[in-house]
Amino acid sequence: MSESDQLPRATRILLDGHGGDHAPNVVIEAIARLQAGKSASVEFGIVGRPNELEPILASHNLASRAEIVPATEVVEMHESPAVALRRKKDSSMHVGARLLRDGKWDAFVSGGNTGALMAIPKFILKTLAGIDRPAIASMIPAIGGRTLMLDAGANVDCSSDHLLQFAIMGSCYMQAAEGLESPRVGLLNIGSEDIKGTDVVKMAATKLKETDLNFIGNVEGTDIFRGTVDVVVCDGFVGNVALKCMEGTAEFVLHHLKSELASSMAAKAGTLFAKGALERFKAGIHPGEYNGAPLLGLNGIVVKSHGSADAYAFASAIELAHREVKSGLSARIVDAVNGWTD
Amino acid sequence: MSESDQLPRATRILLDGHGGDHAPNVVIEAIARLQAGKSASVEFGIVGRPNELEPILASHNLASRAEIVPATEVVEMHESPAVALRRKKDSSMHVGARLLRDGKWDAFVSGGNTGALMAIPKFILKTLAGIDRPAIASMIPAIGGRTLMLDAGANVDCSSDHLLQFAIMGSCYMQAAEGLESPRVGLLNIGSEDIKGTDVVKMAATKLKETDLNFIGNVEGTDIFRGTVDVVVCDGFVGNVALKCMEGTAEFVLHHLKSELASSMAAKAGTLFAKGALERFKAGIHPGEYNGAPLLGLNGIVVKSHGSADAYAFASAIELAHREVKSGLSARIVDAVNGWTD
Numbered sequence: 001m002s003e004s005d006q007l008p009r010a011t012r013i014l015l016d017g018h019g020g021d022h023a024p025n026v027v028i029e030a031i032a033r034l035q036a037g038k039s040a041s042v043e044f045g046i047v048g049r050p051n052e053l054e055p056i057l058a059s060h061n062l063a064s065r066a067e068i069v070p071a072t073e074v075v076e077m078h079e080s081p082a083v084a085l086r087r088k089k090d091s092s093m094h095v096g097a098r099l100l101r102d103g104k105w106d107a108f109v110s111g112g113n114t115g116a117l118m119a120i121p122k123f124i125l126k127t128l129a130g131i132d133r134p135a136i137a138s139m140i141p142a143i144g145g146r147t148l149m150l151d152a153g154a155n156v157d158c159s160s161d162h163l164l165q166f167a168i169m170g171s172c173y174m175q176a177a178e179g180l181e182s183p184r185v186g187l188l189n190i191g192s193e194d195i196k197g198t199d200v201v202k203m204a205a206t207k208l209k210e211t212d213l214n215f216i217g218n219v220e221g222t223d224i225f226r227g228t229v230d231v232v233v234c235d236g237f238v239g240n241v242a243l244k245c246m247e248g249t250a251e252f253v254l255h256h257l258k259s260e261l262a263s264s265m266a267a268k269a270g271t272l273f274a275k276g277a278l279e280r281f282k283a284g285i286h287p288g289e290y291n292g293a294p295l296l297g298l299n300g301i302v303v304k305s306h307g308s309a310d311a312y313a314f315a316s317a318i319e320l321a322h323r324e325v326k327s328g329l330s331a332r333i334v335d336a337v338n339g340w341t342d
Numbered sequence: 343m344s345e346s347d348q349l350p351r352a353t354r355i356l357l358d359g360h361g362g363d364h365a366p367n368v369v370i371e372a373i374a375r376l377q378a379g380k381s382a383s384v385e386f387g388i389v390g391r392p393n394e395l396e397p398i399l400a401s402h403n404l405a406s407r408a409e410i411v412p413a414t415e416v417v418e419m420h421e422s423p424a425v426a427l428r429r430k431k432d433s434s435m436h437v438g439a440r441l442l443r444d445g446k447w448d449a450f451v452s453g454g455n456t457g458a459l460m461a462i463p464k465f466i467l468k469t470l471a472g473i474d475r476p477a478i479a480s481m482i483p484a485i486g487g488r489t490l491m492l493d494a495g496a497n498v499d500c501s502s503d504h505l506l507q508f509a510i511m512g513s514c515y516m517q518a519a520e521g522l523e524s525p526r527v528g529l530l531n532i533g534s535e536d537i538k539g540t541d542v543v544k545m546a547a548t549k550l551k552e553t554d555l556n557f558i559g560n561v562e563g564t565d566i567f568r569g570t571v572d573v574v575v576c577d578g579f580v581g582n583v584a585l586k587c588m589e590g591t592a593e594f595v596l597h598h599l600k601s602e603l604a605s606s607m608a609a610k611a612g613t614l615f616a617k618g619a620l621e622r623f624k625a626g627i628h629p630g631e632y633n634g635a636p637l638l639g640l641n642g643i644v645v646k647s648h649g650s651a652d653a654y655a656f657a658s659a660i661e662l663a664h665r666e667v668k669s670g671l672s673a674r675i676v677d678a679v680n681g682w683t684d
Contacts, residue, residue: 080537156532156538156540157541188583190498190582190583195422197579198498198499201579220586221582221583221584221587221588221589221590222586222589222593223590224587224590225591225593225594226590226593234583237532237540237543238580238583241562241563241576241580241583242584242587244562244564245563245587245591246587246590247563247564248563248564248565248566248567248568248588249592250591251564251567251568252483252567255485257599
């Protein structure tokens with residue numbers, strides 16, 4: 001339905017005008033950045049309060065390049081997802097999800113409240129046939145490539161069937177959107193041996209062995225970064241803790257590095273010489289180009305941007321949504337899941 | 343019983359001669375390192391196969407300074423803990439745990455198979471009154487200090503009562519061994535709000551609020567490194583994944599930094615100047631002085647050393663065991679747990 005490469009029209013991407021710490025400014029600046037580059041084949045919409053959005057669009061000379069889609073309410077960043085789902089029917093997330101459901105737009109990108117962005121589109125769009133729960137997938141930089149980890153926080157309690165479905169969705173994603181032929185799928189565990197882990201994880205391993213996924217078995221947290229696995233599967237509690245520990249370690253390492261480099265005159269001189277290298281290094285471990293976490297398993301394409309994303313990072317999330325529209329991912333997931341359940 | 347500061351004799355520390363990738367060499371080199379420094383107040387034993395241990399001890403002129411305690415069997419690094427527990431009754435771990443139980447030694451330090459080092463001492467020593475399960479505690483470097491995380495891998499499935507007991511043990515440890523007056527205790531979760539997390543975690547938070555621990559609520563993975571919390575509580579699956587993700591991130595960051603620094607001539611010059619700072623930086627994020635994970639909750643003092651520890655790191659684990667013997671930790675834990683359960 002929304003696979004626009006089969007249609008003689010541009011890809012239509014709708015952006016949440018009120019999601020994220022720096023919206024709507026970074027959202028509109030991201031459009032400006034993408035318009036400057038290329039993308040005559042993409043049409044943009046921005047959903048939210050027209051009186052707030054119009055002046056900013058006009059100030060960027062984008063009034064004719066992005067359609068304003070009215071929505072009167074805003075889901076706050078720390079609002080209860082259940083309350084937002086029930087009470088804010090005219091929020092930008094509700095309006096966006098309904099328009100996606102009705103085929104008016106091909107993808108929805110939001111930097112807003114993660115829980116609400118799971119709950120509202122799930123309620124309105126429903127999940128793909130054969131998928132019980134959508135998952136947030138997070139792309140993590142690794143030596144020699146990148147690793148997709150899911151679920152990164154949508155589902156705190158998961159059954160082995162849920163983990164199996166995450167594995168299928170992650171594998172399909174890496175094929176469709178990243179072009180890998182046979183993505184290596186690993187199950188996040190506390191050791192490589194079959195006896196390790198919870199009953200749910202052990203059962204998931206048994207089921208994964210019966211699929212024709214390229215399942216390489218249990219992997220540990222260290223493997224995520226070593227380029228030895230393409231898709232890492234876990235429940236959303238573990239995935240979220242893992243991501244936050246990575247972020248914390250990177251912060252700590254940078255802090256430590258800065259204080260070490262500042263601690264001696266020789267090092268200070270070194271810092272001047274190495275400045276460019278250090279800047280690239282920081283960009284490499286907090287890579288804006290990896291911003292954008294696809295919400296996999298929904299009957300429609302929804303991408304979560306980091307709440308603190310800048311315009312460069314938000315544009316990356318938009319480009320990711322564009323690739324996903326072009327990739328035919330949804331049909332691939334449905335085919336793959338039905339392959340196991342038939 | 344084993345609180346040697348109340349006794350007119352030296353602290354007696356027994357070392358596993360066959361635990362870890364580089365045993366027995368690093369174990370004996372660690373003794374040499376500590377003997378050279380100070381510690382007339384510590385007596386060492388090394389448990390294992392005398393024909394393997396004697397020549398190495400002799401080559402370090404330590405034959406008179408460390409007692410060899412015979413054990414004929416070795417638990418292999420990847421052996422099933424259940425099998426090792428049942429079938430290798432004369433392993434260095436079995437013999438060590440029995441001698442600890444009988445009061446012949448005050449502490450046991452091993453770099454061996456983690457699962458076996460939980461299972462065998464737990465079976466032989468039993469847990470402290472009021473503690474259902476021992477936990478592995480891991481000290482993590484943080485900005486401005488250090489954070490104790492437990493459980494780091496001993497218990498994959500935990501109830502809210504287990505998490506509560508971990509919190510009490512962690513708080514007691516930071517008081518007794520690290521000298522903190524009122525350690526801040528956080529519950530590892532995927533957000534700070536009360537509605538976040540699994541039912542087990544939510545129930546644990548409710549119970550923690552009823553204690554007089556300095557419970558600061560839910561914390562996220564990023565908080566571990568920020569110096570805002572002293573004890574972080576989680577189940578052993580989450581804790582192990584968290585630790586491995588930290589290790590993987592640090593590895594990745596170092597790899598990335600090296601390749602960035604090597605990528606330009608200016609950076610190469612910078613590397614020469616900054617070399618000392620980078621060396622200290624690497625030591626800081628893989629700190630040997632933090633080697634040694636106490637197994638808390640056992641009726642006896644057992645410390646796990648990293649399997650790949652060098653002599654310097656193994657010596658740190660021994661010093662940690664020494665501090666724990668001196669600290670009166672076990673009595674403090676029993677008092678604290680009974681305070682809640684009476």
